[in-house]
Amino acid sequence: MSSQEAVLQTEGLTKIYRSLLTPAGVKAVDGLNLSVRAGETYSVVGPNGSGKTTTLKILLGLIFPTSGSASIFGRTIADLAVRERIGFLPEDAYLYDCFSGEELIDFYAGLFGYSRKKRRQLVDELLSLVGMQANRRVPFRECSKGMRQRLALAQALVNDPELLILDEPTSGLDPAGRHQMTQLILELKRRGKTILLCSHFLAEVVEVCDRVGIMYRGRLVAEGTLSDLAGEATEIVITTAGIGEAAVQQLAQQPVVQDVKDGVVRIENADESQLWAVLESVHGAGGQILEITRPRPTLQDVFVRTIGEEAE
Amino acid sequence: MNPGYARVLFVLGLIVVAGIIAVTRKAWAPGAFHALPSIWRIAKITVAEARRRRVLHAVVVLVVLILFSMTFFSYLSPQEQARMLISGGLAAITVFGILLAIFVGAFLIPQDVENRTVYAILAKPVRRFEYVLGKYVGALIILGAVVAVMTAVLVGVLAIQDHLVADLPESPFNPNLGGVIFAAVMSYCSLAVLTALIMLISTVASTTMTVVSAFIIWAVGSLQSQIYELAESATGATKLVLFVIYHVMPKLENFDFRHQVSNFISYSVYSGWTAVLHGMGYTLVVLILASIFFNDRQV
Numbered sequence: 012m013s014s015q016e017a018v019l020q021t022e023g024l025t026k027i028y029r030s031l032l033t034p035a036g037v038k039a040v041d042g043l044n045l046s047v048r049a050g051e052t053y054s055v056v057g058p059n060g061s062g063k064t065t066t067l068k069i070l071l072g073l074i075f076p077t078s079g080s081a082s083i084f085g086r087t088i089a090d091l092a093v094r095e096r097i098g099f100l101p102e103d104a105y106l107y108d109c110f111s112g113e114e115l116i117d118f119y120a121g122l123f124g125y126s127r128k129k130r131r132q133l134v135d136e137l138l139s140l141v142g143m144q145a146n147r148r149v150p151f152r153e154c155s156k157g158m159r160q161r162l163a164l165a166q167a168l169v170n171d172p173e174l175l176i177l178d179e180p181t182s183g184l185d186p187a188g189r190h191q192m193t194q195l196i197l198e199l200k201r202r203g204k205t206i207l208l209c210s211h212f213l214a215e216v217v218e219v220c221d222r223v224g225i226m227y228r229g230r231l232v233a234e235g236t237l238s239d240l241a242g243e244a245t246e247i248v249i250t251t252a253g254i255g256e257a258a259v260q261q262l263a264q265q266p267v268v269q270d271v272k273d274g275v276v277r278i279e280n281a282d283e284s285q286l287w288a289v290l291e292s293v294h295g296a297g298g299q300i301l302e303i304t305r306p307r308p309t310l311q312d313v314f315v316r317t318i319g320e321e322a323e
Numbered sequence: 324m325n326p327g328y329a330r331v332l333f334v335l336g337l338i339v340v341a342g343i344i345a346v347t348r349k350a351w352a353p354g355a356f357h358a359l360p361s362i363w364r365i366a367k368i369t370v371a372e373a374r375r376r377r378v379l380h381a382v383v384v385l386v387v388l389i390l391f392s393m394t395f396f397s398y399l400s401p402q403e404q405a406r407m408l409i410s411g412g413l414a415a416i417t418v419f420g421i422l423l424a425i426f427v428g429a430f431l432i433p434q435d436v437e438n439r440t441v442y443a444i445l446a447k448p449v450r451r452f453e454y455v456l457g458k459y460v461g462a463l464i465i466l467g468a469v470v471a472v473m474t475a476v477l478v479g480v481l482a483i484q485d486h487l488v489a490d491l492p493e494s495p496f497n498p499n500l501g502g503v504i505f506a507a508v509m510s511y512c513s514l515a516v517l518t519a520l521i522m523l524i525s526t527v528a529s530t531t532m533t534v535v536s537a538f539i540i541w542a543v544g545s546l547q548s549q550i551y552e553l554a555e556s557a558t559g560a561t562k563l564v565l566f567v568i569y570h571v572m573p574k575l576e577n578f579d580f581r582h583q584v585s586n587f588i589s590y591s592v593y594s595g596w597t598a599v600l601h602g603m604g605y606t607l608v609v610l611i612l613a614s615i616f617f618n619d620r621q622v
Contacts, residue, residue: 073621110372118368122444123447124361
C-alpha cells in the first residue's frame with residue numbers, strides 16, 4: 012500500500028442521536044470527511060463532546076451512522092475482514108477485570124483463531140513490548156492505571172494490526188505513564204503502523220502525529236500537518252537589556268510594536284525595515300540585544316484559536 | 324389442546340423458523356463454521372469469569388446446607404423422609420436454578436455493555452450473533468455445573484440416608500435416584516429455555532426491566548395449563564390475549580416432574596423428551612431473535 016493511499020476514509024459521516032426528549036436529535040458527528048493515509052499517525056483533537064469517540068465507535072461498528080459512509084482498507088466497515096487488520100485501544104481500558112494480563116491476551120488472541128502455541132508466543136511478545144512481563148499474572152483490577160493502559164494496548168496488538176485506533180491512550184495517566192505510552196506509540200509508528208489517535212493531550216499529539224484534525228461540534232473544522240495548522244510565524248520577540256523607561260515609551264509608539272515588558276519587545280507583522288527601526292531604537296537608547304526569536308504558534312494556540320473562531 | 328390445531332401450530336412454527344433462518348442467512352451462513360471457535364472462546368471466558376466471582380460457590384454451599392439440614396427430620400418414617408428429601412431437594416434445585424438463570428441471563432450481556440468490555444470484543448472479528456451465542460453457551464455451562472453439583476449432592480444425601488435406614492423394620496426408604504436425576508435434567512432444560520428468553524429481553528431492555536420480565540415469564544410459563552383453561556372459558560379480546568400468551572410463552576411446566584418423582588407416581592419419559600424437543604425449537608427461535616436484536620443495537 013503506497014503511503015499516499017487512504018487506509019481509512021469517511022464521506023459525509025453523520026450521527027444523530029434521537030430520544031423522546033430531543034426528537035429533532037443531537038448531531039454528534041456532522042458530515043465528517045476524514046482520510047488517513049497508510050503509515051501516517053493522524054490525530055483527532057477536540058473538546059469534550061466534539062464527536063471524536065462517536066466517530067471511532069462508528070468506525071469500529073459499535074454504533075451505526077445516521078448517514079454517510081466509512082471505509083477501511085477500501086472495504087465497508089461492516090466487513091468482518093476489516094477487523095482482522097485493525098486494533099483498538101478503548102478509552103479507560105475496559106477489559107475483564109478478574110483476569111491477568113496473560114489470560115486477557117490469550118483470550119483476545121483466541122478470537123482471531125490462533126493456535127495455543129501462537130497465543131503463548133504472543134503473550135510473551137506483547138507483554139514484553141508493553142513492559143508487563145513481570146506483572147503478567149496480576150489481575151487486571153489490581154493493576155495501576157498505567158499498567159491497565161499498557162495491557163489494553165497489548166490486546167489491541169494481538170493481530171499485528173496495520174491500522175491502530177487509539178482512544179485517549181494517555182487519559183488518566185501520570186506524567187511517567189504518559190511518557191511510557193507515548194514512547195510505545197512512537198515505537199509502533201517506527202514499525203510502520205498507521206495510527207488514528209484521539210486525544211486531549213496536545214503535547215502528546217505534537218510528539219507523535221504527522222497530521223492533526225480538529226473536531227468541533229461534530230465537524231472537522233481544521234486539518235493538516237502541524238506546520239500547516241500553525242501557519243507562518245508573524246510575531247518576533249526581541250529580548251533586550253539595559254533600556255530605560257523613556258526608551259520603552261518610545262518603542263511602544265512604533266506601529267509594529269505590540270508590547271514592551273521586562274525588556275521583552277514583541278512585534279507583529281513587521282517587514283525588514285520596520286524590524287531594523289526597532290533594533291536601532293533599542294541600540295540608540297543604550298540597550299543591548301540579547302536574543303531575537305520568531306516563535307511559531309503551538310498546537311495549543313491553533314486549537315484555542317480555531318475553537319474560538321468556530322464558537323463565534 | 325385439539326391435536327389438529329396443535330399440528331397446524333407446529334407447521335406454522337416450522338415455517339416461521341425457516342423464514343427467520345432464510346432472512347438472516349447472510350448474517351451468519353458464510354462464517355458459521357468459523358464462528359464456532361469464537362463462540363467457544365466467549366463461552367469459556369464467561370464461565371471463567373463466573374468462577375472467579377465466586378457467586379456460584381455461595382449458591383452451591385447454600386443448597387448443600389439446605390439438603391443436609393433436611394436429613395435431621397429423623398421422626399419421619401423412611402418413606403416420608405424420602406418423599407420430603409426428594410421434594411425439598413428438587414425444589415431447592417429448581418428455585419436456586421431459576422434465580423441463577425434470571426440473574427445470569429439478565430446480567431451477562433448488559434453488564435458487558437455497561438462496563439464496555441464488549442468494545443474490545445466486538446472490535447475483533449467477532450460477529451454479534453457469535454457473541455450472543457457465546458454468552459448463552461457460557462450461561463448453559465454455568466447452570467449445568469451448578470445443577471449437576473446440586474443434583475449430585477441430593478443423590479449423595481439420598482444414598483447415604485438409604486444406607487442409614489436400611490436395617491430399620493419400617494417401610495422401605497425409596498431414594499428413587501433415577502427419577503431424581505431425570506427431574507433434575509428436566510429442570511435444567513427448563514432453565515436453558517428460560518435463560519434464552521431472558522437473554523433476548525436483555526438485548527433490548529434495561530437490566531431492571533429484564534429481571535422483572537424474567538420473573539413474570541417464569542410465573543406464566545409455569546402456569547400454562549391454567550392459562551389455557553382460562554383462555555378456553557374466556558371470550559373476545561381476553562380470549563385472544565390469553566391464547567397469545569399461551570402460545571408465545573415457554574411451556575415450562577412441561578419440564579416439571581418434581582411432583583411425580585417425589586410422590587413415586589409413574590411418569591412418561593416420552594413426554595419429557597417431547598418437552599425437550601419443543602424447548603429446543605423454542606430456544607432456537609429465541610436465540611435467533613436475540614442475535615437479530617443485538618445486531619441492531621448501538622453499544
